[in-house]
Amino acid sequence: MRIGELSARTGVSIRSLRYYEEQKLLTSVRQPNGYREFSPLAEEQVRTIQFYLALGISTEQIASFLTCVLMNKEAFCEEVLPIFESKLKEIDDQIHLLSQIKTNLEDRIRSIQESD
């Protein structure tokens, strides 16, 4: 299928699909007229990419394990675990930082409101 159809099927913009290809997350063959031709499997692949992006995994990291997870179960790909773990730690740290800020803001809001 061509890029417009893949975009329509997945809801991902043409711009992003081209970017994924540039980042080696997606491949296509070129027709004689220069158009990209994608395999039907690309649709599932794009959904997988979007799924990992939504977890905050970068395209570079996705590229490192995508081939494996497309062919196997995620658990089978050893590259995946360390990436998930470091991402988890990053998110934990972020949550802690935000929680501190949240507490601070709540305190300040409360003391402003009490001053009425």
Add this chain to the structure above:
Amino acid sequence: MRIGELSARTGVSIRSLRYYEEQKLLTSVRQPNGYREFSPLAEEQVRTIQFYLALGISTEQIASFLTCVLMNKEAFCEEVLPIFESKLKEIDDQIHLLSQIKTNLEDRIRSIQESD
């Protein structure tokens, strides 16, 4: 005092101090040689700026209430409360999103580990 001294006293880079001035968070008078001259009060002011930046408040928002909070108690400045409240909501949303991602990652990590 000159910018180098203000930077040394506060630990904030000269580049950032110039940026704060550009954003109207800080003022200085120019000496005949073109150098900025800061009042001694600037030191406290810079610490206040850094404090709000650390809460995730943008320079633009800080600019809208800084003059007031420097002269009064925070609770006295009505501009402050809506900004704090919207920032709090933003942070809450962010924490929720991150928590969902965290749960998802934990589930996936667990199922990878169980597959051994």
Add this chain to the structure above:
DNA sequence: CTTGACCCTGACATTAATGTCAGGGTTTAT
């Protein structure tokens, strides 16, 4: 009068995925 430590402005770089535009081919249907 020279050196070193200041100070100045202006400008570009950083991050990462995506939007958008310009300029230009291709295909399909009328």
Add this chain to the structure above:
DNA sequence: ATAAACCCTGACATTAATGTCAGGGTCAAG
């Protein structure tokens, strides 16, 4: 053969605070 709807590449913009560099003044101590 022309219009509409595709497709292509390349390039710039987005966000926000900060780093860094170039090119150039100023000033104090020696």
